[in-house]
Amino acid sequence: MATRTAYDSGLERFNRTNKVVNFFFNLIFIILALVCVIPVVVVLSISFSSEDSIRETGYHLLPIAFSGEAYGYIVKQGTMILRAFGVSALVTVVGTVLGVFLTTSMGYVISRPAYKLKGFLTWVVFIPMVFNGGLVSSYFINSNLLGLKDSIWALILPLAVSSFNVIICKTFFKSTIPDGLIESAEIDGASQLRIFFSIILPISLPVIATIGLFLCFAYWNDWFQSMLYIDNQNLYSLQALLNSLMSNVDALAKNAASMGVSYAVLVATMPKESARMAVAILIVLPVAFAYPFFQKYFISGLTIGAVKG
Incomplete structure (x- = not known):
């Protein structure tokens, strides 16, 4: 019975550790994905921004003044x-x-x-x-x-x-x-x-x-x-x-x-x-x-x- 309890306790600690590790790996991959995606979104935003808004406010994640x-x-x-x-x-x-x-x-x-x-x-x-x-x-x-x-x-x-x-x-x-x-x-x-x-x-x-x-x-x-x-x-x-x-x-x-x-x-x-x-x-x-x-x-x-x- 004691062996079974120790096994369950160790398995629970392993699962908690595994969840923490998975969380940090997921967080790292999310950050890396954002590093790749955000520049493309900024470029797309600039392409749809008016020249006046770019000159006045610079680059933004979303267009300040939309223009095609x-x-x-x-x-x-x-x-x-x-x-x-x-x-x-x-x-x-x-x-x-x-x-x-x-x-x-x-x-x-x-x-x-x-x-x-x-x-x-x-x-x-x-x-x-x-x-x-x-x-x-x-x-x-x-x-x-x-x-x-x-x-x-x-x-x-x-x-x-x-x-x-x-x-x-x-x-x-x-x-x-x-x-x-x-x-x-x-x-x-x-x-x-x-x-x-x-x-x-x-x-x-x-x-x-x-x-x-x-x-x-x-x-x-x-x-x-x-x-x-x-x-x-x-x-x-x-x-x-x-x-x-x-x-x-x-x-x-x-x-x-x-x-x-x-x-x-x-x-x-x-x-x-x-x-x-x-x-x-x-x-x-x-x-x-x-x-x-x-x-x-x-x-x-x-x-x-x-x-x-």
Whole structure:
């Protein structure tokens, strides 16, 4: 009877401790969620605020004076915005598809124990994670040697493959694809390409979704490649346009003025701060809507690929 009482008492203390720990963990996650959500809410609030209220009272969590002027202005400049949006969408789709193919194929190759150059290629992948050639050498190769200057490929190829993504794929294939499955396919006469496309990829949706999401975010949010390699404004991505707006409040007006609109009138009437934030919201929305569809595979791919080295 005494043992039973001691057991119940210990179980009750454990439950109380567990509740306290869960409370603090929930509190920490709520704080982290607010840290992520509040800036987006502030940006959205600014995009719907009038320029006068921003100048007079600054930024607020909720608009002091509601106005859709920024979005109306963006609609008026629809040609430029749509062109930049199209460039971003094209680069993201093509870059993600190409990057997933190159990353998974290389990760699969170096994950096979029978491949003779596995050790050498593993070092080739690993070394760039530790040592970087530098911006000057990258610019020289991409611009002069490969001739990518002012080309849409300058926005795609430099980001297509990263060592980190290749290592994730290698770990996933090594820990989840049984050697017997590949050996049985080879006995049946299947080539390596047939094995990769017909067997490996269909059962690797988690890691494909994970790498695809990484690449999608990288391409969609990238503005640095445009700054380095693009002088033609027709090839500006939406992110490069936003960067121009952030660094030069008159950038949107200058672009619109080149279409025959009075520059002085545009500078005087355009909603500068709210327009910047409205463009930022336009950039965030596609990724925010796409993420829930990838979330299940994304989490699964990260956890499975992290089990073994």
